[in-house]
Amino acid sequence: MTASGRVEGRRRGRPSTGVRDAVIAAAERILAEEGVARLSTKGVADRAGVAESSIFYHFRDRTGLLQAVVQRHLRPVKDVLGDIDAHRDLRADLVALMEALEDFFVATIPVAAAIQSDAELRARYLDRAQEADIGPHRAVDAMQARLAAAQPSASSAVNLRAAALLLVGAAHQRALQRHLSPASAFTSLPSPADIVDTVLPLFG
Known part of the structure; x- marks a missing residue:
């Protein structure tokens, strides 16, 4: 006044x-x-x-708003990546990264569904994602980088990107089941630690 x-x-x-x-x-x-x-x-x-x-x-618009929602849930994943040390235990880092990615996917699956359900929104979102080089492939990039840092000599014997995709894909599947499957189906899934333990023998 x-x-x-x-x-x-x-x-x-x-x-x-x-x-x-x-x-x-x-x-x-x-x-x-x-x-x-x-x-x-x-x-x-x-x-x-x-x-x-x-x-x-x-x-700016709805597209920018949806991008901001996604970025908000990326913060914990970035925190895990920032805390990773190539000289520490690989298993612990991979489990932490899988858990962070699963939480990220749980939070952003509704956003992905919204984008996919609107052709105009999807086209604008994809254009901006391409400009900024953001998208699901970056999760695979991060996982592959951690694997490569731990086993630089394994790159000739192990397809690092395939191994990274297996881990990221498993995190996404667990997130998807948290949204859409009965509780009994989700609880019967292997844990992130079990999944990491299945992939690690590939690296000897």
Whole structure:
């Protein structure tokens, strides 16, 4: 309120701290509860309790918003990668990376389903992903890099990318079953540690 008693309007310029996280959280809730058909910038803004202009300011459009949702859930994976040491125990690193990837896939499978269900959104998302060189292949790249660092001499005897794909694919399958399979089916799956123990003998 000003000295003359008038109520000041909302400040212009950069939206308040926390708006970005609130918008991302609102988008995730809408995707989980109602699907991509209800994921409008106005609907997200209403759910987050912010001005619709804040979404355009931070994310440009729905595609940018979905990319931000994915990036948010990449943080724990990046933390694991940042903590990896090629001189430490390979098994422990691979298990930690598989667990982080599984959690990432669980969180982002609804986003992937939303993108796949909308042809226009999918085309825009793929264009931006190609520009930034992001996508599921980066998980395989990271896993392959860890395997190569541990066994540089094994690259001629073992197809490192195939081994990396097996581990990443297993993490994705576990995540998919957490979404779509009965609890009994999921609990009967091999654990990340069991899967890593199955692949490690390839490296002698």
